Amino acid sequence: MNFGTHILFFIICFYFIINTIHSSSTNSSESNPDSFVLTCGVTSEARDSDGRNWIPDSKFLSSADSIPAKAKYQDPSLPSTIPYMNARIFTSEFTYKFRISPKTRHWVRLHFYPSSYSKFDPSIALFNVNINDYTLLSNFSASITAQALTQAYIIREFSVPPIQSDSLTVTFTPSSLDNDSYAFINGIEIISMPEIFQSVPMVGFSAQFIDANHSALQTMFRLNVGGQYIPANNDSSLSRTWYDDSPYLYGAASGVTSEADKNVTIRYPANVPKYIAPADVYSTARTMGIDPRVNQNYNLTWVFQVDANFTYVVRFHFCDYQVSKINQRVFDIFINNQTAQQSADVIAWAGSMGVPVYKDFATHVNDKNGELWVALHPSLSMNPEFYDAILNGLEIFKINDTDGNLAGPNPVPSPMLQKALSREEERSFAKSQSYSRSALIGGIGGGVAGGALVLAIIVFVKHKKRIDNGKKSSIAGWLPLYGSSYSSAPKSNGSKSLSTLGGALCRHFSLPEIKLATQNFNESQVIGVGGFGKVYKGIVDGGIKVAIKRSNPSSEQGVHEFQTEIDLLSKLRHRHLVSLIGACEEEHEMILVYDYMANGTLREHLYNSKKPPLSWKQRLEICIGAARGLHYLHTGAKYTIIHRDVKTTNILLDDKWVAKVSDFGLSRTGASLNETHVSTMVKGSFGYLDPEYFRRQKLTDKSDVYSFGVVLFEVLCGRPALNSSLPHEQVSLADWALSCHKKGILETIIDPCIREEINCNCLQKFAEAAVNCLSDQGIDRPSMGAVLWNLEFALQLQLNPDRPNLVAEQKANNAYVMHTKLLSIEEESDNGKDSPDAIFSLIVNPQGR
Template identity: 40%
Template structure:
């Protein structure tokens, strides 16, 4: 947004070195679990900014270098002020790599240091090469003639991380002087969505933690340069003066008081104290009228990248009291945040840091233009706007605009060819669609006969206690004051959990109903999509094995969800790590059966079905009677329509539980939930996490490890020691076969959740704790509530055939179909 009223006034900006020295507070030390600092081509250790870079010639245990493809090089003519870290380099004459051992799965920072020099053998200024990180290109046809630091933020989800250097041609070479690979706190880049700025500004980008981000600009607005010595994550922040369009419109603001980090917003990991202790504000000193104008910065960026991640840092150090500062934020001429009130974003605390994330669609200007200007909500005498810091990062693994245009052109050509054929298919497709709708109506009638009660949209209080099988009341808005009362004003002693969306509190409503209150970060719209998704999904469904939404609150910039309180908490803490009494095998089977019933209803209880997308042991809760309830529907998506086979969407989920086919193809079906549930089944059996990076490499991934033992027929060797000798072999065999089918590589080979439910109930029957039932009885019925039957059902065998059990645990295989309940049309 350009300046609204031009002015020719100038302003001197004195900023004494003495005052600056008062601002230099060192950030609290951070010790990363992964901390690989490599001085390439060196045998000596090199100290830099209170850290020590280890020479790669010393062969550190956690780092390996491919041999025979590189040489060590020393600068023969170092200058007197040369940085010691850059006096050595490793030159690669062929494709070569460094491999790093990773202890902490999660977000990492990767820095590559390049400082070319000339030796007798090589002129590093002529190098041209590419670099990939775990197979994904992060630098392409890269060449430099001066010192450059390339910094990337990326998710590392493997225990071996590889950086591969590849010369552009056979006679060329690559080089690097130093490498940093270290883990960063999980909240550096949130899983929350960021608002998309561009022509489609109402959209959100909800997959940030999966992106590879390359730092382009990191700016200390209104302040001086900050070196790695002054930053928790050893980052460099530069002043904003060179980017300001109209310097006379800006005035520096500063404080000597340390920022207030207590409200749970930004932290010293987000930015150093000094970023939040300085800012640029509107300069009104020489104005004779109440002219309105914006402060504007232009940050040049590379046109080859289609999208950029932009983080803006704010801290109100200019107001004397709360609710005085309202302003607007613009990016590339689009309104990014209207009537921004930092008081509401910071739990009504002054000088409390916050940051807001955006994803920007680049135009053809070659810059990211950021403006802040006064809001109409401000009084004439108090109109102001501030900005403390800016970070701009290239989204490396987002498809570039050139590639997109090529693909669009290709699709236009393909569309022209296919169009004629598609027309011929319309009539046939219409007939098929009508037939499928008829079948779907029949399916829904069967669903209702099984005791499932879809939500009826009645008006009324959202605080009503609901029970399965009763008329439903849709969750409604709960006043913020009532939620404050229920949680004793969000008392820290009532915190029962936290997650990506926010903190969860235990509360008691006025009618003595116990509830769980999930509070999003106050004032932030991060998590808005999850907030809306939970309300949408839970307003449509109702089931004994799904956590119920009591109500929600969206006032005073709050996003709060209120659920029924589930007494015993997540299944995970009853399996390992918390010291709680271990669950019996019967309890574990009943919990898995309950969760499967909830998911079966989720997949089939509505016409379109719902895919959960984040099935894991922390999202299966247990009530006071250990009855399982599936929770957390923030990532849920409607299933494919009648004429579709899948939903195309960005990959979401939790590492260790994520369906590999969904990850590869980005095509979501209910079979992705099946895979995740298979991981949970092995988690229940083995009582260990889905991923444990501290174990040996072959043990890290539970699904892969357990499958190997299952296929060997030795699953009993890896079960929870508490269960040894307590599981009947036939029950364990059936349970293992079911989990194995769930984890099939391709979704088409996985069973439905109804099939999984049927076999889990059969495993319970084989254990001797459930009644035997007929081959074609519906799995939705509670097996223990019915009289015993004489016929033992047939179920899934390890080779896909059908088992027939004669009642004594001995079975033989017959038939060619996978599940006996699919033999008749009446089965599910």
Template identity: 40%
Template sequence: MANSGSSGLLIWVSSILCLMCLSLGYNPVDNYLIDCGSSTNKSVGDRVFVDDQFYSNLLSNPHIIFANASSSPNSSAYNPSLFQTARIFNETSHYTFAVKKSGRHWIRIYFYPFVFRNYNLSNAKFSVYAQNFTLIKEYQSKVNPEVREFSFNVTSDRLVLTFSPFSNSFAFVNALEVFSLPDELIPPGATTIGPQGSYQNLWEHALETVERLNMGNKAVSPLNDTLWRFWDADGKYLKQSNVEKFLSDIKAVNFSKGVVTENIAPSSVYGTATILNTESDPMTNANVTWLFNVDPGFDYLVRFHFCDILPRPSARFYFNVYIGSSAVVQYLDLLNRTSDVGVPYFMDVITRVTGSRMLNVSVGPSNNVQYPNALLNGLEVMKISNSKESLDVLDSFSPESSKTKVILIVGLAVGLFIIFVLALVLFLLCRRRLADLSHRKAEDDFAMNEGDTIYTAGSKFSNGTPIFSTSKFGYRFPFVAIQEATDNFSESLVLGVGGFGKVYKGVLRDETRVAVKRGTSQSQGISEFQTEIEMLSQFRHRHLVSLIGFCDERNEMIIIYEFMENGTLKDHLYGSKYPSLSWRQRLEICIGAAKGLHYLHTGSAKAIIHRDVKSANILLDENFMAKVADFGLSKTGPEIDQSHVSTAVKGSFGYLDPEYLIRQQLTEKSDVYSFGVVMFEVLCGRPAIDPSLPREKVNLVEWALKCQRRGQLEEIVDPRLEGQIKTDSLKKFGDIAEKCLAEYGVDRPSMGDVLWNLESALQLQGNEGRSSHNGKMTEKVNDRANSFEASVSNAQVSMGSMGELSGVSMSKVFAQMVREEMR
């Protein structure tokens, strides 16, 4: 009995010691906790935030402006008392912290803009720097309290944090945390996902926490985390609400059998999970997807937390993990990674975000497994500083683009200055001659554009005085004219948002409606801006969107196009308020877009490769005539003695030619592949990539080709087209789409051949659903096709039916037809 009592006492003492160790949590070597603007210390859990005056010796600017909020904020994941006071800076000020331990340090900065006397903290404009990193380039006020969290390596014996107010403004901060991190927390590097994945070193980069989620829809307070982190509940980030299930079993977590510690994530994270809901259907095959808002133009470190806490006995399961449409890992077997259930495991990858402001993460069951399931316990998303050593979206331009932009602006400034001086000296002598030249140039431009009206900025906004324009580009509009046309870029006039920037509806003074595309600092860049203007200035075609002008004043990048009444093809296919299109309309739109692309490929000595063909870049006018748009990524085709152009891969994911993606060899057939994707979008009424769908349906091309080859194409047709498509028309359409999506470019048809087969599919459809607005155009094309058929018949080529024409190359024929339409 004595031995039993001693054993019991020993267990009791050990338990108490364990609890004491656990309560102590992590004890950082460097640890600065400052309640800014406060004159008293504040206890938050087991930590004490020291009053501001205690650390006043750390500040380069000891001038004190303390502010007090009239009331505590309504809600915050962190202790509300830390937001009640603030220190205000009227000039650039530096905190200099002594560093005892080199390595990664965390900086948490607390912000809550309240009103104090003459200071409305919501109006503060300032930047924040740490060492050589830009943490915040321009503070953006938020109504609710926020904590911004950054980490970076400190290799010296001090860490300098700088608050720099804008002129005639001020900076503020409510509280600060600066402390050293456990060595195991942030990896020295990670692998990027994608076809050309490589290892990226993180040692010289700063990180900013964008999202930190606890799955199972349960938030975790900083008081329950050894590193005082807040883990948000994942429910509001889920894309669906019918395929997932929340699970909790914190007791099942076992840190003792693995290498992961609670510093990586607490048991309250590993002990909860969001899993695939298989209760109603044990063979459910769907992905659980989370969506996040992020800043484009940056790399992101994404950390996945896993722990198998499924009830036992449960079958062994395998699942896939995705970021966007890219597989992070397939057939993930947690038991193989951890050797036992309940053992935590985490995985780090890096992904690049370009164009879109959305990042989606998915988990779903692997194919052909006996027990489909998937789970995720926690997720962290951290932005990685760019080559400018910045974490701010205002610095997301690439150095190369910025350098090019600076050179161009300086060149333009010098050139304009020289022109101004020469014009001032020679004005009186050359007045008549300049007037004659201007008149003659206007006549040449009118002739070049075949009588189309060209709206010069001078004709509307400068009392008839021509505005400087180059021989390559269109017409330059003054920025004030564009402001006027768009009601100072009113948000109510936004037509859409793309990688380059926002597109606004505008009305010029002569009542001409236009579309105004305004580039942003995180857009594709000045080279794309120049390319688009140059391309559109060279070509005029009824199926290419027309350029009206541009503006490059005040570092702006603005392009003005003809207004397209019915938006984009994508708008009418899925995900918008626009009405659906009939099958005949869809065919005619495909034919129009194919004509535009065929003209690009054959209308000049060198082919022009669009490089970004997608449904969002096919616009529809008031009569639903299709026009190809967005030439910012276009590229001149190969020389006569070359088969391709070697260039970096650019375009939109889901539409990229796999041959171009792998070999970086661009040809006209790359556009043909992308057009094939668009054709299946048109047929199925869904996007090219949709991670919310079951795994086999995520990629439209894979799914559609599988159905096409099985002879089951009618099963994936847009339900809104039910009963509209004739069998022969569908077969012809599916056959040519399949050929467009051949793995190798040499096996794909030309755009001329695609166009011919689409015309054939339209004829096979007959007159059902014919729309009056384009009936004459279709009849005109059909007449030409019939004439050509007769000529080929005379040449003893057997054509028993239109369906037998698919093997005949029509590139030259349609090139001639396109030129005739230009006359």
């Protein structure tokens, strides 16, 4: 062959390989006759946004007694129109039948989008779902569940063992609570899978095992611990979705997250098949932190809301890529305050670093609150080299009871949601009464209208009873991070932006309520003014303080920013993000209601204020809190969120001086996995704008990092980002600080109020973090995770000034900072004590005991 022929041959082979990979990842059901991916209520095949092919359900129907229907409304948070915008509705018992191998376990995934379909109200859809001899759902209401979990759509995943038949039947049966109830389904997945369950030891009973491999199980939680959301198409083996674990962490001591260094390869041993969990799960982790004494005094804990009176399999995924020897990191595992495993040593189990292992334990939950606790704690009795613990992934599966039942009750909405729904229900009923009274005065139609009023009352009481029955004996709802808009949520009169709210977390205030709360927008209640408009202090519900942001009609920030703020904050919950309570959109007003931040903005405590200056330790802790909030936006949510307006006026302080990032009106979701940036019109605040973003109009999460670098220098120097009254070279704080740092005179521009407080090692680490943030090109800037690590390290240096030999040899990558060479700390006397604040991200103490 000549050179050209070689090149052509290579291209053809490359194309064939890529095409094969694509086909296997997107059309697994097409190549596997034992798997089925159905979109319901349609007549032709279609692909979803991930490229997966869904076939119509029509050839699997056992009879014609069903109704295909299309949703009236497409919620913007739906991941794809396929399979959610079409449904099949059943007003009587109906069965799907699938020809399968009787020797194979199968995933069964049911997709529900509780929207309005033709004449069918989603609130009256109450039904059971059975699969052969197993009950999957009983008296299930997708509407109630979506409201309680603040989600637009619901996915229920089950794992069914091999059945004694070559047919798998899925039966939908409307509940008998009311004659007008119905069942519906949007999508069904039947996916053959290898047997991934075995006999599992029962926690607290040394000789008792649960026979999980002959049981049906429901997936309750599947978490990529310490890592990001992993979509189903990135778990090519079994099409599973993995979520971030941070919403389930208990308490403020959340440990630290990390990612394996690029030179660490995840190597699956013979006894751990690759389909157990993807390599992305094993290459990230959550550990406890640097300080051994702090680690000895707390547990790394997750809390999960589950259905009471069921047994659960808890699967732990481990892969230690930080240490390489036995007895370097040894810890105990607890489930519901019982010891599941003593002296867990991942390296001893795996044989070497970078090798995955997993461990299963079973526990019975009979707590009436339905809580399942998982905790890790250093194993003190083993005297390990590092007092630390590690976890990479966690799965929790519910096992069917002796009757073959997996069904739990519908969740109860949170108290805030219940209050919001009851208010809207009262308003709707009051309006119907008012309308009926008007009709009665109509003269000729009075008798008919009176009858209509009586009928309306009967229907309302009947509907209320149905909803109450659907909630009967329900457990308390667990609010997930990945909640999204609920299309059937109550809407304000005339509201357009509010119509897509996740009616859940965002309460709908009426304009009279807002006026009452602010004394009719009295100027004496104004506590701030921003680009959106004025911010008022308000009182709602008889004494709860709130901050009320009212749009200025002449403001450049209008409907889009209003909607963005609502959409994002309705779905996000984090200790270091300001909480949105509700909104109002009536009579051309756009109003947002937030938690009241008693100590105002960070800026008003730094300069141009009569308020007492913050101490250096306070400033450091505030910067760390803000960094945690931004790090969560960049990596903890389902999609990367770029704030785009990070500045000291958008960092608020509550009554305990906890920092919370606010003002998401300019925020954007980040690039997808195969993109590096988002092309967008430049928005933000001068003095904080990323120069690369300004030049190229290409937005990345590193744009927030640049802005945060300016914030760090504001905190250090106690001056504005821009000050036109200063000499030309000093107008921009970013330029001036970089110049001073380069000349070695940074200490001369430090805020005099704190100059004497700062430890020199702490200043060096803090300045290093700020300077790196201000790199001209985004690729040279650290991630927010790396910035957070450096700030927490700086706090350690400030709190421990008597440790001159504290040295870190860090090896940071772009996503998180991870250390293969570990921190060495000289031991203090026994009299020394460390603050709980000493926990910081991404290093461990290797000092032997």
